[in-house]
Amino acid sequence: MAMSAGLQGEAPSDGVSSGTASLLEVRHLSVTYTRRLARNDGQTRESRHAVRDVNFDVPRRETLGLVGESGSGKTSVGLAILNLIAAAGSVRFDGQEILGLHGATMRQLRTRMQMVFQDPTASLDPRMTVRRIVRMPIKAHRIATGTGIDDLVAEVLNKVSLDTAVMSRYPHQLSGGQRQRVAIARALATAPDFIVCDEITSSLDVSVQAQVVNLLMDLQADLGLTLLFISHNLGIVRQVSGLIAVMYYGRVVELGQSEQIYANSLHPYTKALLEAVPSPDPALETRPTRAYLRADATTAGLHKVWSGGCVYQDRCPFTTDLCRRVEPELGASAAGHSVACHRVDEIRTGTAECTEGDS
Amino acid sequence: MKTHVSAIRQRMPSLSACILIVIGILVAIAAIYPRAFTSGNPNAIDPNAILAGPSLRHLLGTDEAGADIYTRIIYGTRLDAEISLFSVGIAYAVGVPLGLLAGWWRGALDEILSRLSAGILAFPIVLLALLIVGSFGTSAPTLIAILALAFLPQVTLLARAQTMAVCARGYVLAARATGLRERRIITVHVLHNITPQLLVLSPQLMSQAILIEASLSYLGVGIQPPAITWGSLLLDASNYYQQDPLYAISTGLVVTIAAALLLVAGDLISRWADPLRRR
Amino acid sequence: MRTPRLRTGTLAARLARTVGVLVVISLIVFLALRLTPGDPAALLLGPQAVGQPGYKIELANLHRQMGLNYPLPVQYLIWLKGILSGNLGNSNQNGEPVIRLLAGAAPPTLFLIGLSLAIAIPLSIVIGTTAAYRPSGIADRFVRALADLSLATPTFWLGLLLVILFAVRLHLLPATGYVSPLVSPMQFARSMALPVVTVVVYLVGVLTRYVYAEMCEVGAQDYVRTARAMGIAEPTVLFRYALRNALIPLIAIVGVQFAALISGAIVVEQVFGLGGVGQLMLQGVVLKDYPLVQGGVLLITILVTVVTTLADLLYRWVDPRLT
Ligand SMILES: Nc1ncnc2c1ncn2[C@@H]1O[C@H](COP(=O)(O)OP(=O)(O)OP(=O)(O)O)[C@@H](O)[C@H]1O
Ligand SMILES: [Mg+2]
Numbered sequence: 001m002a003m004s005a006g007l008q009g010e011a012p013s014d015g016v017s018s019g020t021a022s023l024l025e026v027r028h029l030s031v032t033y034t035r036r037l038a039r040n041d042g043q044t045r046e047s048r049h050a051v052r053d054v055n056f057d058v059p060r061r062e063t064l065g066l067v068g069e070s071g072s073g074k075t076s077v078g079l080a081i082l083n084l085i086a087a088a089g090s091v092r093f094d095g096q097e098i099l100g101l102h103g104a105t106m107r108q109l110r111t112r113m114q115m116v117f118q119d120p121t122a123s124l125d126p127r128m129t130v131r132r133i134v135r136m137p138i139k140a141h142r143i144a145t146g147t148g149i150d151d152l153v154a155e156v157l158n159k160v161s162l163d164t165a166v167m168s169r170y171p172h173q174l175s176g177g178q179r180q181r182v183a184i185a186r187a188l189a190t191a192p193d194f195i196v197c198d199e200i201t202s203s204l205d206v207s208v209q210a211q212v213v214n215l216l217m218d219l220q221a222d223l224g225l226t227l228l229f230i231s232h233n234l235g236i237v238r239q240v241s242g243l244i245a246v247m248y249y250g251r252v253v254e255l256g257q258s259e260q261i262y263a264n265s266l267h268p269y270t271k272a273l274l275e276a277v278p279s280p281d282p283a284l285e286t287r288p289t290r291a292y293l294r295a296d297a298t299t300a301g302l303h304k305v306w307s308g309g310c311v312y313q314d315r316c317p318f319t320t321d322l323c324r325r326v327e328p329e330l331g332a333s334a335a336g337h338s339v340a341c342h343r344v345d346e347i348r349t350g351t352a353e354c355t356e357g358d359s
Numbered sequence: 360m361k362t363h364v365s366a367i368r369q370r371m372p373s374l375s376a377c378i379l380i381v382i383g384i385l386v387a388i389a390a391i392y393p394r395a396f397t398s399g400n401p402n403a404i405d406p407n408a409i410l411a412g413p414s415l416r417h418l419l420g421t422d423e424a425g426a427d428i429y430t431r432i433i434y435g436t437r438l439d440a441e442i443s444l445f446s447v448g449i450a451y452a453v454g455v456p457l458g459l460l461a462g463w464w465r466g467a468l469d470e471i472l473s474r475l476s477a478g479i480l481a482f483p484i485v486l487l488a489l490l491i492v493g494s495f496g497t498s499a500p501t502l503i504a505i506l507a508l509a510f511l512p513q514v515t516l517l518a519r520a521q522t523m524a525v526c527a528r529g530y531v532l533a534a535r536a537t538g539l540r541e542r543r544i545i546t547v548h549v550l551h552n553i554t555p556q557l558l559v560l561s562p563q564l565m566s567q568a569i570l571i572e573a574s575l576s577y578l579g580v581g582i583q584p585p586a587i588t589w590g591s592l593l594l595d596a597s598n599y600y601q602q603d604p605l606y607a608i609s610t611g612l613v614v615t616i617a618a619a620l621l622l623v624a625g626d627l628i629s630r631w632a633d634p635l636r637r638r
Numbered sequence: 639m640r641t642p643r644l645r646t647g648t649l650a651a652r653l654a655r656t657v658g659v660l661v662v663i664s665l666i667v668f669l670a671l672r673l674t675p676g677d678p679a680a681l682l683l684g685p686q687a688v689g690q691p692g693y694k695i696e697l698a699n700l701h702r703q704m705g706l707n708y709p710l711p712v713q714y715l716i717w718l719k720g721i722l723s724g725n726l727g728n729s730n731q732n733g734e735p736v737i738r739l740l741a742g743a744a745p746p747t748l749f750l751i752g753l754s755l756a757i758a759i760p761l762s763i764v765i766g767t768t769a770a771y772r773p774s775g776i777a778d779r780f781v782r783a784l785a786d787l788s789l790a791t792p793t794f795w796l797g798l799l800l801v802i803l804f805a806v807r808l809h810l811l812p813a814t815g816y817v818s819p820l821v822s823p824m825q826f827a828r829s830m831a832l833p834v835v836t837v838v839v840y841l842v843g844v845l846t847r848y849v850y851a852e853m854c855e856v857g858a859q860d861y862v863r864t865a866r867a868m869g870i871a872e873p874t875v876l877f878r879y880a881l882r883n884a885l886i887p888l889i890a891i892v893g894v895q896f897a898a899l900i901s902g903a904i905v906v907e908q909v910f911g912l913g914g915v916g917q918l919m920l921q922g923v924v925l926k927d928y929p930l931v932q933g934g935v936l937l938i939t940i941l942v943t944v945v946t947t948l949a950d951l952l953y954r955w956v957d958p959r960l961t
Contacts, residue, residue, distance in 0.1 A: 474655070474658040474659055474662050475662055477655075477658075477662070477943075478659045478660075478661075478662025478663045478665075478666060479662075479666070480897065481659060481663055481897055481942045481943045481946065482666070482897065482935070482939050482942075483897045483898065483900040483901040483904070483938065483939070483942065484897070484898070484901050485900075485901040485904050485905060485916070486900070486901070486904070486919065486935045486938055486939065487935070489919050489920070489922075489923050489931055489935065490667065490670045490935045491670060492923060493670075493922070493926070493928060493931045493932075494670050494671070494673065494674035494928075495674070566789075566790060570790075570792050573794075573795070574792060574793070574794060574901075577792075577794050577905065578904075578905065578908060578916075578920060579920065580920075580923060593795060597794070597798055597909075600798055600801070600802055600806070601806055604802045604806070607795070607798055607802070608799070608802075611791075611792060611795035611798070611799070614792055615790050615791045615792065616790075618789075618790035618791075619786065619787060621790075622786050622789060622790055623786070
């Protein structure tokens with residue numbers, strides 16, 4: 001994959017502007033994949049948006065939970081923010097534009113922003129010991145030298161509650177939870193401010209999930225980390241994040257404070273997602289359930305090429321002609337809560353009529 | 360600690376690997392210091408024993424000039440070893456970097472290298488040899504160059520395919536995310552992970568080198584006398600197969616056994632490389 | 639899910655690629671021609687002409703005549719133009735067109751290749767399938783060891799062994815010589831028997847490995863498992879269900895192996911004195927008949943490329959997953 005194409009890196013902003021409220025500002029972020037259709041065939045290409053015009057901020061020392069079903073573009077957002085894939089739009093980290101940066105400037109910045117990947121088995125080199133894996137970023141950025149390197153390795157492993165005995169092991173000799181801890185330790189090795197955590201629990205056992213999530217929350221509190229926490233599990237996101245962005249088919253359809261989203265979700269897709277989660281709160285369990293998903297809904301919509309209108313139109317029970325023609329923008333519906341839906345007012349008041357059945 | 364032991368045991372060579380290593384060492388000695396195996400002179404002729412059968416004096420008999428066949432086989436080891444080692448070595452020295460770069464950067468370099476490789480692969484090796492020998496004559500360096508040229512596309516394409524497979528793995532992206540330089544990623548992650556797969560091919564190519572050397576010698580476009588190779592002995596033997604079939608059989612067996620042992624070595628290496636790849 | 643548009647796109651891409659390969663081949667042959675040490679014109683005039691009166695002028699005239707005074711790229715284009723109009727040049731020995739010489743020598747070589755493929759393909763399918771019938775059984779190990787052995791055996795030596803056994807010892811078959819089927823079908827069969835067996839042993843060694851690997855893979859797939867679970871007899875499962883899918887890659891393998899097959903055939907025809915293309919080319923090398931060698935190599939390599947491309951297209955056409 002190429003680095004973000006074309007653009008020359010902007011001059012680094014003079015001085016760190018710690019005054020800004022948000023550590024990360026994402027504006028009009030779009031990611032387009034060009035897929036080769038036939039194997040070994042350079043001719044036939046198809047390009048499609050994986051992420052389209054996404055906007056959000058992540059305030060310092062806070063966690064933004066990014067939720068959405070498989071294929072909605074969450075990982076692509078994370079990779080684009082770290083300038084690991086070509087993307088359009090703007091990503092400002094601590095006031096500095098990231099997209100288009102490359103070379104030494106970008107590498108330097110990578111000490112401050114790290115990522116823990118979706119699949120720890122894949123993201124750890126099978127031919128390296130844990131010690132070597134964690135040493136890689138330390139040596140690359142000359143964070144420590146000599147015996148200091150091993151001390152630092154031990155220190156970060158300690159932070160993620162791993163015994164230093166695992167240092168000489170290979171990834172395949174570790175359990176899933178241990179592997180994920182190693183991945184987190186590697187991300188922590190450069191003492192970053194910001195970490196993208198991409199579905200760090202999805203490959204884990206339920207019992208281990210809780211351990212890893214607790215570990216992450218402790219680390220955030222201790223180290224003052226800012227997190228982008230990607231997950232499709234709303235239950236876990238709620239535990240971790242103060243802010244939530246809901247993605248569907250490359251778009252953010254609802255964005256707000258976590259309490260607001262849980263208590264008062266507005267977008268039909270968010271409601272459908274929440275209904276799928278067994279709520280830990282018995283008070284909410286009694287609330288009347290209602291179908292927010294059309295009976296004939298499939299995920300087929302995710303794979304076709306977007307051709308205008310609301311991204312959720314094929315699965316939404318409230319779709320109207322307007323929804324098919326005009327794409328709704330993400331608009332503020334309350335303080336710190338925005339929704340991209342034409343019929344948000346009707347849904348809020350419960351007067352939205354089902355349009356299921358008409359075609 | 361237990362995992363340590365099992366890891367070590369995993370890396371320990373098996374019995375068949377040990378046997379192969381011993382044979383490899385013996386062949387190396389024969390190539391470097393043939394006197395260790397025979398006191399005879401490969402060019403000493405015995406006019407009283409022409410195309411004589413095996414005897415205590417001549418373990419495998421004598422050739423048409425009365426020279427000891429066993430001694431000649433031992434002395435032929437050096438050139439065969441040199442030819443196979445150098446041709447494969449050159450193919451690797453050139454092909455691995457090319458394949459790595461093509462697989463890593465893709466683009467125009469990749470297109471050109473793919474076309475070039477396919478073009479070379481389309482030449483039946485014997486014809487490629489005829490073409491080059493026709494222009495440059497026969498000599499050991501020419502033969503090595505021919506073989507290296509024939510092996511180059513195989514090595515390049517394998518390195519390219521393996522690089523592309525490794526680049527699609529998460530750890531390469533992860534290394535980039537941690538801020539490693541591309542050069543470091545290529546040497547530390549990519550090269551390290553494609554090495555086992557690359558190693559598997561090398562004994563196979565060496566066995567091919569020995570077989571092709573024999574074929575080209577047989578066609579009369581290999582290395583010329585007085586230099587001794589197994590192929591030149593086979594050519595010699597094939598001229599006298601009516602009078603002395605044992606000469607042809609023994610020299611052919613030497614080539615077959617050498618090629619087969621190399622294939623077995625390839626199998627062992629692939630078995631050694633496999634479990635790690637699956638993880 | 640194959641749309642015609644996509645198919646033609648693929649086809650066009652494959653053909654464009656093949657043209658690229660052909661250009662590479664022509665470049666290699668051309669460079670081998672031009673990088674040859676020594677001046678072709680001087681070679682033509684012979685060493686005895688050196689120093690004679692008017693030698694320099696004659697040489698220069700010949701250079702102009704042969705187009706050697708042009709820069710290398712121009713020479714290449716002129717040469718390419720000749721090739722494209724079907725002119726591979728004339729033999730040094732008797733001035734005959736190279737293409738006619740090749741056509742005259744082709745029958746034994748083509749018979750050898752064709753007959754060997756016709757026998758080796760079905761044979762390797764049977765052997766490979768039988769070995770896959772019970773992986774890691776005795777038959778399996780035996781077959782794989784034999785396949786390895788055939789890959790390690792020099793083909794010409796195997797031919798020699800067969801000659802020693804069947805011609806020298808048993809006097810069953812002729813040792814050398816080729817008889818055209820038009821002259822005597824019986825003699826033709828006798829003359830081709832040993833060469834074909836030699837090439838078949840080599841080919842079976844190559845192809846069985848692929849059939850075997852493919853059958854083991856296909857055999858582990860769900861629909862084959864289902865057929866097994868339904869109680870269908872194992873041979874039926876293998877030959878009816880699994881084989882169809884294992885056949886497809888074989889097409890591609892034959893395409894990929896075609897160059898090696900020609901190499902093998904050239905050597906084997908030499909062992910049995912069949913007097914085919916290989917012998918012609920070898921003569922060319924010995925007699926320093928460069929136009930013959932280069933024209934022949936070029937033509938055969940183009941043939942290989944065409945066969946490989948056809949096999950590849952056929953493979954893609956049969957297997958929809960690849961388009
Ligand atoms: N390298 C790629 N090439 C082409 N398309 C891609 C690539 N990576 C992702 N996509 C496509 O982009 C879309 C978004 O993918 P992405 O991985 O960002 O989704 P995700 O929300 O992380 O899904 P998951 O929960 O399964 O991880 C998907 O439709 C996917 O098929
Ligand atoms: Mg993802």
